[in-house]
Amino acid sequence: MSEMPPTPEPLVAIRGVSKVYERGRQRIEVLHHVDLDIPEGDFLALMGPSGSGKSTLLNMIAGLDLPTEGSLSVAGHRIDRMSSTELARWRAANVGFVFQFYNLLPALSAQKNVELPLLLTRLSAARRRRNAAIALDLVGLADRASHKPNELSGGQQQRVAIARAIVSDPTLLVCDEPTGDLDRHSAEEVLTLLQRLNREYGKTMIMVTHDPKAAEFARRVLHLDKGILVEQAEIGA
Numbered sequence: 160m161s162e163m164p165p166t167p168e169p170l171v172a173i174r175g176v177s178k179v180y181e182r183g184r185q186r187i188e189v190l191h192h193v194d195l196d197i198p199e200g201d202f203l204a205l206m207g208p209s210g211s212g213k214s215t216l217l218n219m220i221a222g223l224d225l226p227t228e229g230s231l232s233v234a235g236h237r238i239d240r241m242s243s244t245e246l247a248r249w250r251a252a253n254v255g256f257v258f259q260f261y262n263l264l265p266a267l268s269a270q271k272n273v274e275l276p277l278l279l280t281r282l283s284a285a286r287r288r289r290n291a292a293i294a295l296d297l298v299g300l301a302d303r304a305s306h307k308p309n310e311l312s313g314g315q316q317q318r319v320a321i322a323r324a325i326v327s328d329p330t331l332l333v334c335d336e337p338t339g340d341l342d343r344h345s346a347e348e349v350l351t352l353l354q355r356l357n358r359e360y361g362k363t364m365i366m367v368t369h370d371p372k373a374a375e376f377a378r379r380v381l382h383l384d385k386g387i388l389v390e391q392a393e394i395g396a
Contacts, residue, residue, distance in 0.1 A: 168235070169196035170330070174231035178386075179217050189215045191386040192229070202357040202364045204377035212386040214326060216224050220365055221254050221333045222246045231252075234330055251279050255324030257353075259336035261316040263308040269295060269307070270304040273323045275311055293320035296353055321352060325362070332356070334357055334366040338373050351377040372381030 178190040181391055190212045197203055197220075218224040219231055221364050222238050231239045236250060255276075263272045273291040282290070295301050296347040298318040317337065332352065338346035354376045356362040366377060374380045382389050 170199040170201070170234055171191060171195070171197035171365075172230075172232045173197075173216075173220075174230045176216075176218070176219065176226040176231060177225045178209050178212070178224070189386050190226070193386075194386060195381070195388065197363065197365065199363055200357070200361045201319040201376040202354065202376070203366070204366065204374040204380045205367045205383065206369070206374055206380055207383035210385075213383045216383065217333055217335060217365060218332065219254065220331065222250045246276075248364050252327070253278070253330040255327065255329035255332045255335045257317070257321055257324050257332065258335040259339040261308070261313075261320040263316055263319060264310050268305050268307055269300060269311070269319045269322075272308070272319055273326050276323060276327045288328055291322070294326040295319070297325070297356075298322045314348050317341060317345070318350050321349070321356075325356065330363065332364045333360050334364060336367055336369065338368070338370065346370075346373065 167246070171251060173193055173195040176193045177188060180187045180189060193216065204304065205217060209211045215224060219226055220233070222233075226239055230237060233253065236249070238246065255360070263274075267275075270288070270291050273294050274287045277287040277290060280287075292304065293310055295304050297339065298321050300315060300318055303311060303315060303319075310317070311319065321337075332353075337353070338349055341349060350373055353364060353366070357364050357378070364377075366373070366375055
């Protein structure tokens with residue numbers, strides 16, 4: 160009998176992670192012994208009521224926060240053991256961020272906003288411009304490269320933010336309520352784009368959302384309640 164091929168290691172491996180905040184004498188446990196594997200190429204939606212711990216978990220996966228207990232590895236790197244300087248370097252090389260509010264610099268064009276993460280690299284100015292142009296074309300905004308944020312719709316601004324998030328080809332794309340400030344039509348355009356980046360380009364995505372319709376675009380949905388994983392649902396391949 161032939162041997163079964165080894166199971167590939169998950170891209171993100173979370174083991175026994177808890178997070179406690181202390182406010183004076185008050186001890187607030189936000190996450191309770193979370194275990195979670197996220198394979199490469201996954202599109203995971205994190206859902207749950209306010210205060211359930213989903214944003215805290217997202218921030219830990221992105222290296223913005225550290226667990227009080229447990230371990231957190233991304234691509235074999237124990238990011239929970241990194242110093243703040245090491246984490247900053249790791250985030251710049253491995254994580255693309257998409258937020259509810261687009262965080263675009265109003266004085267800069269779409270092209271220049273997308274180039275911003277590349278200023279931390281050793282790429283030449285010409286290569287930065289080329290990579291930003293490719294990212295804008297990928298999100299369908301090549302013809303808006305010279306426009307400033309106030310000359311773009313909300314949906315277009317979020318697509319610029321997505322181009323900025325992917326321009327450095329990150330390991331992970333983390334999205335915190337990416338459609339929370341958009342009307343339904345614009346939200347569906349943005350979610351369709353995220354889904355395409357996942358399915359056609361293999362981008363690994365973790366998205367926090369309150370919107371069940373947004374979660375339908377993910378491959379699977381994970382629910383948190385009071386810091387505990389309570390349900391996982393497969394959505395689609």
